[in-house]
Amino acid sequence: MLTRMARLPRSFLFPFALAALLIALAACAPAATPTPSTVTLTFYYPVAVPGPITQLIDGYITKFQQQNPSIKVNAVLSGGYGDTLTKIQTTIKGGGTPPDVAVLLSTDLYSLVDSNAVLPLDDNVKAAGGDSFLNDFYPAFLANSRYQGHIWSLPFQRSTPVLFYNKDLFKAAGLDPSKGPANFQEMVDAAKKLTKGDGSTWGLEISSDGIPYWLFQSFVIGNGTNVVGAGANKVTFDAPPTVQALQGFADLSTKYKVMPPGILQWANMPNDFVNGKAAMIWHSSGSLANILKQAKFDVGVSYTVGEKGYGAPTGGGNMYILKGIPADHQAAAWKFIQFMSSTDVQADWSTNTGYIAARQSAYTTQAMKDYIAKVPQAAVAPAGLKYAGAELATHNNAQIQKILGDAVQAVLTGKAAPADALKGAQQQADQVLAAFKD
Amino acid sequence: MTLPPRAHVTRNERRFRFGAAALPYLLISPTLLFVTVFTLWPSVRVLYDSLFLQNQAVQVPRFAGIENYTALFQDPAFREVIASTVIYVLATVPVSVLLALILALLLNRKFRALGFYRLAFFYPTVLPMVSAATIWLFMYTPGYGLVNVFLEFFHLPSQNWLGSTNLALIALIILGIWKQTGYFMIFYLAGLQGLPHDVFEAAQLDGASAIQTTRYLTLPLLMGTTLFVTTIAVVNAFETVDQIYIMTGGGPNNATAMLLFSLWQTLFSFLDVGTASALSVILIVVLLIFTATNFVYTERRATYE
Structure with a gap:
């Protein structure tokens, strides 16, 4: 085998050598990180408004990974809302493993529950403080999160x-x-x-x-x-x-x-x-x-x-955790969506996109106050959520x-x-x- | 019962006979494999799936016989889909084929900037449909779109092309004709250049006028090209989907929801596998009937040429 390969021209061998090198490097990589039990999450998100969405998301993920060194998040730009839902539904129908976390329309709730695609978040919410945790979210944004006595998603990119x-x-x-x-x-x-x-x-x-x-x-x-x-x-x-x-x-x-x-x-x-x-x-x-x-x-x-x-x-999208993922992924996924719907991330996300921050406390942060002082129009939509x-x-x-x-x-x-x-x-x-x- | 006279055939001879018989199968096997995997099997599978209810309410497929078909034929929205598809076929096919023939006849001679004209008429074919649809979406924009600027130049009222139930399908038909005419023109040009010279010389000697030559010689001799081009045009028309997705989303009020778009929507938006399979079967059957008819007709015509 080796002798035969040696006879092949150098240019032919080069890609194989490179591939072998890369595989070797990839094999070494996990050993280099301090924690051996790294969980890698896959996160699907659609882009529905103009702006540097990918950069923002990547920035949040970098921050999240710094706070949680044992979790790695693989963000996948999955097209529009419709494309994202289609990808996930067809993956599940075909017997494949869906992503761990996805941003999908809040109104996709019933379709997702009907096709047995998402996990209820009740236990996690309870551990995070139950109602006192949920009460910070605008009630209007939680309207499409509850069904059959369960809570299924957390608001992420919301609008009216x-x-x-x-x-x-x-x-x-x-x-x-x-x-x-x-x-x-x-x-x-x-x-x-x-x-x-x-x-x-x-x-x-x-x-x-x-x-x-x-x-x-x-x-x-x-x-x-x-x-x-x-x-x-x-x-x-x-x-x-x-x-x-x-x-x-x-x-x-x-x-x-x-x-x-x-x-x-x-x-x-x-x-x-x-x-x-x-x-x-x-x-x-x-x-x-x-x-x-x-x-x-x-x-x-x-x-x-x-x-x-x-x-x-x-209107807009919530974060769901998909069914059929391993238990350690579920815990990591909850950490991730908790981070993405946190006060600071929501405040930053809102000032950079125009989405309404999903949490009321986001509007008490200094960053948001500074932004609204500069762009008073941004305060109108959240104040109108009562209508x-x-x-x-x-x-x-x-x-x-x-x-x-x-x-x-x-x-x-x-x-x-x-x-x-x-x-x-x-x-x-x-x-x-x-x-x-x- | 008599046994075949096996004893007369030597082992080598038998091997040779087997090889000779197997060779054709061996030669067509790659094609056969692809056709089976990517055409025959999916067709059979889709026919099978169309007999089951499988949608958001019925997650585990349930046998339903022809229920998916009867539901479709009772659905007024499906009738609209068929109607707009038929209108689109009847409008785009004859117009683009005729236009292509006229353009080919005009461009099949020598004059200055001939290459420029041929290129100008052919270039829409080179554009991907998605790009073309995006360009036309902008051209149809009320207010500043090119089409309306053109209308206003002649003091005609500006139209909301894609936002009116009457005009949206017409707008798609215009795009369809613009997109494919140049392609068909190339086939006609090739056909014209392959015509035998002697019959035209004979006609010239007999003093036939240009119109007579075209009517009695060129057109009948181009019949093969016409049938080929028509088949492609019909299949194209039935397979219209990209521009609908980009320009109208099937609207307004289903005015532009044609068969393939409706199929896409039923499967990927409504997640209704049963109904989508039934729609696929209907599409396959319609195209099969058309292609078979056309094939038989072409075979018969071929003997006169």
Whole structure:
């Protein structure tokens, strides 16, 4: 064997020699670290907002590893939320080992429990202080963490929709730039004054592509109701205040003519806003940093509204521990998600991205206070969490969210009346959810 | 019962006969292996899976017969999927094939900057669909997209192309035609350059006009190319998925949710393996019927050429 290899040209052997060297090095590496029993965690995280997300995450991991020398975290950028969920679900279906920790939508809870993919965190939470540990998290962000008497995830990157408005255009139109509209009627009145008839400036733009149900929930919650709440197998799409909310959404372009007709694209909203094409937009609080960076005017931030006042759903991702990982990994994984949802990390994460810190104590840290002194708009979204309701989350979530989204789009494109569309959506949703007991 | 006259065949002869018989199988075995592993087996498996309920509510597959199929055919959303797929096929196939033929006829002669024109029409083919879709997504943007700037130049109203149920599918059809016409044009150019010269010389001597030559000679002689190109166009149309994912996500209100996109969504978004398998079987059957018909038709035509 050796003699035969010796006859091969040097260039052919080089890769093998290199590989052998690397394997030897890799074999030596663990021996070099002080603790022989290192646990290596795999952590999947999606990127959903612009910014140097990877650098931030890597920074937190370095800090975590310094504090916990026996744990190594392998962070894997796993695409978008949908890709991450798909990767994990197909791994489990195929009999493979899932990552130890993953950031997934808070609303993926029921799908994950249904496919037996995640571990309940009750014992860990109890050991960390039980309710006194949980009470520091904003209650709105824990709304989609509890199911069947268990707690399944900790909030990590959370947001709500907010209303961004152009203070310069407000002043020019004779409106008070110190505050945004307090309810639907005020928003329409302001938008009428802001809209220029030639189409160069619209009073308001609210997107309705991608996940239309999300911003629609702002109208619904602002109308004093919600589309979910009575259980993971129940939705109420066709209640009168919800029909009214959808009518209001459609009226913005058809009756009041303060918004462009048709389906508006989520990705275009910040551009239209910073270019002065739209005087007000509804967008994720997570877009704040990006909008402030680009806008050449004074940006106001307020709350999304319905007829009865402010209202918004929550949004964003939580951290889950996956099932089927070894026991020592479970303990390490809990340490890791506790660290990532800690006050300091959440404060830093929030100031660098625009996500709302998941813990109330994050807003008492010096770093956060300094940031808010500089960017007062960042204080708006967390203060508005008291108006927030639960995001639409049920069993078979993607399908239920699509059913409601389709009804919203059907009405906004003039294909159906709100009452009919929502009644149809309710029937479809009932049919899908009939297979689930609770 | 009589035994075969084995005694007459020597051992060497037998080995030779076996070898001769095995050779063809040996030669096709790599292809056969790949076709079996990557085409036949998945098809059989998908057919099998389509007979089971397996989704978020039913985690352990449960035999359901043709329930997945009956549920699909009763679903109004599936009818919309079929309708938009059929519209897309009927719109993109004839238009892009015809345009490709016209372009090829125009570019199949010598004039200045010929290479530039051929390149200009062919370059959309070289672009990956994902890049093309991203470019067109921007071109269709209300307000500053190129398409609307063009419309406004002629004092036509700006349109929300991807945000209207009536226009979104048309917007995808335009992109589809733009993307594949150049590709088909290349096949026609190759076909035109391979035509026999003698018949055209004879036609010229007989005093046939350019239109007559095209109508009675060029087009019939290009029939083979047309059938080939049409097959590719139809398969392309059924397999449209990248641009939908990037540009519309199937919306607004399912207006652009075509068959393959719907399949992707059912499997990877709704995690409904049973329904997705049934959709796959339907897609396979439709394409098989089309390809078989086309194949038989081509075989028959070939005898006249």
